[in-house]
Amino acid sequence: MKRYILSILAVVAMAMTVSTPSAQGADPYARTQLWSNQVAAQRPWHGNYYYLPYGQPTALIVPPTAHMRQTLSWGVSQNLMYPLNHQFGRNASSPGALAPGSFQATPHWPSHTDQFGVYYVRGPW
Amino acid sequence: MRINRFLFVTMVASSVFSPFARSTDVEPVDHIVSSNVVSDVIVSGDSYSGDMGSSDGGSCPAGSACAAGSACANGMCSNGMCSNGMCSNGLGQNGLGQNGLGQNGLGQNGIGGLRGTLGSYIGDLARCGHAGDMASCQPRTYGYPDLFYNYYTQGNCNSTNAQMYISPIPVPPNVGHTYITYQPFMAHEMLYQHKDRFHNYYDGGRGMNHTKVHYFAPPVRTAASNVYWNYLRLPR
Numbered sequence: 001m002k003r004y005i006l007s008i009l010a011v012v013a014m015a016m017t018v019s020t021p022s023a024q025g026a027d028p029y030a031r032t033q034l035w036s037n038q039v040a041a042q043r044p045w046h047g048n049y050y051y052l053p054y055g056q057p058t059a060l061i062v063p064p065t066a067h068m069r070q071t072l073s074w075g076v077s078q079n080l081m082y083p084l085n086h087q088f089g090r091n092a093s094s095p096g097a098l099a100p101g102s103f104q105a106t107p108h109w110p111s112h113t114d115q116f117g118v119y120y121v122r123g124p125w
Numbered sequence: 126m127r128i129n130r131f132l133f134v135t136m137v138a139s140s141v142f143s144p145f146a147r148s149t150d151v152e153p154v155d156h157i158v159s160s161n162v163v164s165d166v167i168v169s170g171d172s173y174s175g176d177m178g179s180s181d182g183g184s185c186p187a188g189s190a191c192a193a194g195s196a197c198a199n200g201m202c203s204n205g206m207c208s209n210g211m212c213s214n215g216l217g218q219n220g221l222g223q224n225g226l227g228q229n230g231l232g233q234n235g236i237g238g239l240r241g242t243l244g245s246y247i248g249d250l251a252r253c254g255h256a257g258d259m260a261s262c263q264p265r266t267y268g269y270p271d272l273f274y275n276y277y278t279q280g281n282c283n284s285t286n287a288q289m290y291i292s293p294i295p296v297p298p299n300v301g302h303t304y305i306t307y308q309p310f311m312a313h314e315m316l317y318q319h320k321d322r323f324h325n326y327y328d329g330g331r332g333m334n335h336t337k338v339h340y341f342a343p344p345v346r347t348a349a350s351n352v353y354w355n356y357l358r359l360p361r
Contacts, residue, residue: 037279040279040280041279041280041281041282042280042281042282043280043282044280044282044283044284045278045280045283045286045287046283046285046287048284054293054294056285056294057285057287058287058293058294059278059287059289059292059293060293061289061292061313061316062316063316063317064316064317065316065317086278086279086280087279088276088277088278088279088289088313089276089277089278089279090274090276090277091277091279092275092277093277093278093279093280093283093286094286095283095284095285095286096285096286097285097286097287098284098285102284102285103285121278121287121289123276123289123313123316124276124289124313
């Protein structure tokens, strides 16, 4: 009987520890976060094409837990995946917005998804 | 505090928590920090509203030696050099017979006087400004929190930068701007399930306000919504 009660208690304790909801990402020491920050510091968040309705590259906010983006292009093996490095932050960095006309337009025959001028940027934590 | 994501979207859509202000009609309010400004860094001038440590005058110019005991003991010279070395450091206070240990060594010159001299931090409230108070008295203070605080793209290689609110692009100034004044209700918190804590230290670190938020999506309704939007809905 004692063994039975102990086993029930063990099962209950295990269930309590396992079923704790956790939304923490699988990055306990924030190494991926550090890599993303380092990479994002050396690359622009946009691809020099403007989004046609707004006349400038447009950031599409995705959750900060999003990892990868996919680009499509013509040709074989042009289905590429890149990590989502850029993330919104508190620093008001310069320059701000540029004048319309500073970026390339979407070609009449687009050959790449980056040419549409909408680029993913992760939201802040 | 458990927030339903869908309920929040509805609330945002109705913009209950987002007062609109038409910039053509309203004079600039001191408490609104400009959206391209980061206020938790050191600022130089008095361009920020909420910068309490900059100039609350007194009867003597900063850096000059004011009369011993007359004005400084009343706290009039708490700005600049006067409270830092000239007035309350031996001349004014000790001359009038105030206690030596509390005023000079610890209270005024060691901590308060130096911060009053710098005077350029947001929320720097160390000063002693009221006539009739002694130089070591701390006035009742309160914060000037930011009404709204934007987010920007980061990095060193950007030929242009985007601000996060209002998405996707900001509206012209004569249209107005949406301020979300309660940080737990900011829309980017609703993008994923998580828990978050919002802290506010006050009273020199002796008090802390703490708000814990669970951002939660009900699993059954989320699954049903996904089925509808990803499988059942006709794409158009």
